[in-house]
Amino acid sequence: MTTAPRGGPAGPVSGGGQAAPSQVRPVAGSTLPADPHLARELLDGLAEAVVTTDHGGRVTLVNALAGALFPELRPGTDLAGGALPGLADAVRAGADTFDAEHHGRHLHGLRRELPGGRSAWYVRDVTEERARAAALLAERSRTRFLAQAGSRLGLCLDREQALRAATTLPVPYLADAALVVHRPPPPAGPVPHWIRYAAGDPGPAAGVGDPALLGAVPGLVGALDGDAPEPGPWRGAELTGVLPAGFGRPGAVLVSPMGGAGGPAGALILVRRPDRPGFDRRELALAREFAARAGAALAAAQLFGEQAHLARVLQHSLLPPDLPPVAGMALAGGYRAAGDGLRIGGDFYDLFPTGAGALFALGDVCGKGVGAAVLTGRVRQSLRTLRLVEPRPRELLGLLNRALLDAPDAARRAQFTTLLLGALTCEPDGGLRVRLAGGGHPDPLVVRAGGGIEPVRVGGMPVGALAAARFGVAEVRLAPGDLLVAYTDGVTEARGGPGGLEMFGEPRLRAALASVAGRPPADLVDRLLRLVDGWLGGQVHDDIAMLVVAPAPA
Template identity: 70%
Template sequence: SSVPWLAEALAGDRAEPGPWPDAPLADLADLLPPEFGPTGMVLVSPLLSASGSAGALLLIRRSGRAGFDPRDVELAREFAARAGAALATADLHGEQAHLARVLQTSLLPPELPVVPGVSMAGGYRAAGDSLRIGGDFYEVFPHPRGALFALGDVCGKGVGAAVLTGRVRQSLQTLRLVEQRPLELIQLLNQALFDAPDAARRNQFTTLLLGSLDRGPAGLDVRIAGGGHPAPLLVTADGTVTPVPVGGMPVGALTAARFAETRVHLDPGDLLLAYTDGVTEARGPRDAAMFGEARLRATLASAAGQPPAALIDRVLRAVDDWLGGQAHDDIAMLAVGASASA
């Protein structure tokens, strides 16, 4: 357009933010109703933001009316300044939403791989409904004999916890290429977290279960290393639910942390459930009582003999019913068992 000062307003290269002098309307006449006429007046002002021009404000008066007086100019100046700031804020919000979506995509639990001889399912709920990212996570890494699995709970919530979650998961992705024994791997992870430049300043840590699944002649042999995480639960085909104590200290809390390891065998029909404390610490809306381990065990016993996906779904529905729409902490679960495939 050849409207005077419009190009300058869009470029935001005038030292004075405007509005600028009245401009003949002839160049806009074809775009406006006839009553405005070619002799109407237009006032052009840049919509300035911290990063430059966010656009231009055009105020138009019909033919025959007086030009813009100083009060009109001052009002237009104020409105343009506020509109520019609002547009800049909207752009910033759009960029932040895009970054959140990218972060969410990278941190949501992955689709579980197909591992011969192993059946598994995961469940995940983030505390924040908007970003759907948090500090609870699980991972499964196939290997020739079966798979490695990890389930953890990073201290804190929201984006800060999600960043550490990403660091832990990426570290495991790399370290498992050189070490697949759970106890030795969790020790390497602890060292890796302290080797990060900001580890001491951030003072963040994670509780963790790190296990290996090895196919045997009948079922799965499981080795589990513990880093201060709630004990997984063994659900046998007859409905018996038994904790598998592991112990250990949180990962990334102390350079000289000690970790523990235990072993368990899964017969066909047995399932091992690893979960974060968002399950047992979910609070109901009435008396704020926690869901608790006893209620979790009863739910698991009622789902005995079902495949991992059905068991996970049963627990999630039981927790949702208990919450009654209340806010909750991050939740992650991973159920594994032996399958008929070889």
């Protein structure tokens, strides 16, 4: 008698080969070969356990594999006695299948009817199949967890947000509580901080750890230095003060380093309750991978925060300032950057009060974005300094021209700007005298109180382009109710309208100014910016700046 080895769904052995069991299973009305020895060899060669029963549930045949799986079964065994509970229950219930666990093995049985009310049960050991399926599901679950965690962590651009994600994401999938110990950025000092989240908490809790915490938790100091200690069960006292009051004694605890680009960003502590199994090999690898991703997210968020702070400082210094009040004058400025996320660009305006009145500047440097903003800052700072030694507008343009040409990087990059300077002086009758100097900038417009529009021809060459540049001059008087409107070419060259390509143009600008004649400068700026924004319709545009000057109302 030949005994087939255990295995998958292979069929009976014949001449040393295997065939699928479905090819030899009896069906209703079939008969076994007349030679009983051949029939027995066929049954014993099957890779499935075969048990046949009579109409009363008594075992009539047990093949070799069934005898190995169920040593308690013999021909004549009454299944009603409970010899094999899963099979016995199926026989009593008249079921066609059963699933049961027997001696630590998972079994699946399928019934086929035989003549005379008999039944043949084909039983397979599916322990390995289920283990493989469970492993596949577990791997899919781990992959899904890492994908979701990576997506969440990748969206954390704030350090505190990254810390909260690092503690909430692994609970309860990896642990019953998660704790991140980290050293905050300067000037907070070397005392460790922690943030914790446990299953059932309304949200993460944070605190400042006692310095003794580093020595009380085994492996924590090494993890903060980048080492990866092994997990272990610890006494509850070692985490007293950082776990929730009702958490109880911790079971398995795993400490993992949270690496960043410039070194460890912190340490992740995963804590399980005593009734939960410890970390197996795959869970350990998963926890380490999550900690590494969380550390990278924390380091990236911290770097982003530092850069955002730097950007805010630079932005504050480069954006057009709030105009200071000047006696006898009403002033208003407007600004739109060319879509840069930092809201800084190459157009600018500034106002410098003087003993006799004020000096204004409106300019448009070469380029866009951050590079143009850097040159803008250089021009504005140079003007602030040079005006102290030269208050006359045209002479001041000459000094600025020389300063830009003498810059160390002037030979490598374009350093020129169009610029309009205006010296404002109050007159006894309440009007303003404006002495203008221009360096290639669009001519300003005067809006008379009655609605008339007059251009002021200034001209001149761009500042910083040529050593022998010549600059234009002009003078205009503003009576009460009049306004001087200075603007950059981003206003007239704004492309939009019904077709999306037509320029706003000077005629449309003049019509808009005439419609608000006699209104305060702030109203004019607001009206004009809304018109240009509507004309653009959200399209990309050049930098826009404008400055409106008028005598103060009586």
